[in-house]
Amino acid sequence: MASTRKAKKPEKKRPVVVIGGGPAGMTAAQTAAEHCDNIILFDKNPEPGKKLRSLSSGPLFISENLPDDKLARAFGDKEKFILPALNAFGLEDLSRHLAAMGIKLTPNGSSHLVVVPDVAPDLPTRLGRAAEAAGAVIRKSSKVSDIVFGKNLVTAVVVNSVEYPVSSVIIACGSVASPARGATGDGYQFARKAGHTVTQILPAMVGLETMERYGKSLAESEFPDCKIQVTCDDEPQFSDRGSLKFTSYGIEGDLVFTHSARIIGLLGREDGKQHRVEFHIDMMPDIKKKDLDTWFTQQVANSPKITVGALLRDYIPERLRAVMSKVVRIHSDKPVANLSYLERKLLLMWVKDFHLTIRRPRPFNETRAVLGGVATEEIDPETMRSKKVRNLYFAGEVLDLLGPWGGYNFQMAFSTGYLAGLSAARALVE
């Protein structure tokens, strides 16, 4: 490692240093600054929160309108670990915290809460301003390249070859998901140096390429509500209901991001075998398969001239109805009454079981989150403090914590950031 100099003017009192200016780091810095002096946040980019800034094209899913214990349950076997952070800073606290910056959480036609697209790009700036207003100093373009340890304590961080003495450090520098957006796994390096375990990192919340090449004919079509059953080598694995979006390469959207880690696991070639993973899509989930034929008959009785396209308009996106004419060779304009027995059977089968074969996940650079990170067993859930190094804390996505798609990961980053900031400040003033 290159030699380092001491900071020219050591602070009167050693600062609490936060590494990373994403939602976790900014919240940690603001909270700590509200409880004690001398907080410095280092972010390696000219504008902190690069990931947040890059997510400006649509609404940002920030949380879900559920009580803390239900939010915690969605983290599966990490429920007990995340609950104290959610109790300390749950959805209501987050809503108030953002409202104080002029940011409103709005329902997105469901229980998910979003920041609308015209405000979302400004979120990192407002988080930064709030942290500064509380008294934190934000140092931009300041990459922490190393952490110095002595006698089982963090003693300093190294930034641009300068060694800054610290009273404690909060590691909030994200994961390796979508590395072009800022976080590149530095937090894992620091954690390992502190003696922490970093569990295996696997892509999660990522689009899936399909064998079927519908490409442009389906791209951007969306099922707001469909049911899927996923099979592996024809064996049913799990089913779920939600939204699905077609892209030029395959599929993404709610259901895909929620289950992609599991599907990647099924595709795994560890046993050397090729596994065939299929999505079976039920495009009309509210009508049972056994009742569909009767439903068709009733519709024709009500509108004898109704075409196949008009009949399916409310259930199947327009572009997919066009694909239908290729797959089942029934044109949208054909009157339902003119369908042959075989055509009708085929159509019924297709709407209840449109299947796609998964080829592979999209590249790592497109992952929205990862499975794995700093092992939570080695962190105290009541404070976010390391069980190995007394003045070291962790917050946000650097941890081995992954919630479902739809705002859970932002909520987790804010909640763990708050708890880490509060605990570091309390330890300092005690």
Ligand SMILES: Cc1cc2nc3c(=O)[nH]c(=O)nc-3n(C[C@H](O)[C@H](O)[C@H](O)COP(=O)(O)OP(=O)(O)OC[C@H]3O[C@@H](n4cnc5c(N)ncnc54)[C@H](O)[C@@H]3O)c2cc1C
């Ligand atoms: C395309 C996309 C869409 C997403 N949409 C959603 C969504 O709608 N809802 C949701 O809940 N989650 C979403 N996520 C996930 C969400 O962005 C993350 O969970 C969240 O940003 C994690 O916050 P964090 O503060 O832990 O880390 P980050 O936001 O990654 O911030 C880490 C910060 O640390 C800085 N840093 C890294 N290394 C160093 C270093 N050595 N020195 C100094 N600074 C450093 C980085 O510059 C960065 O500013 C999405 C992710 C992607 C990629």
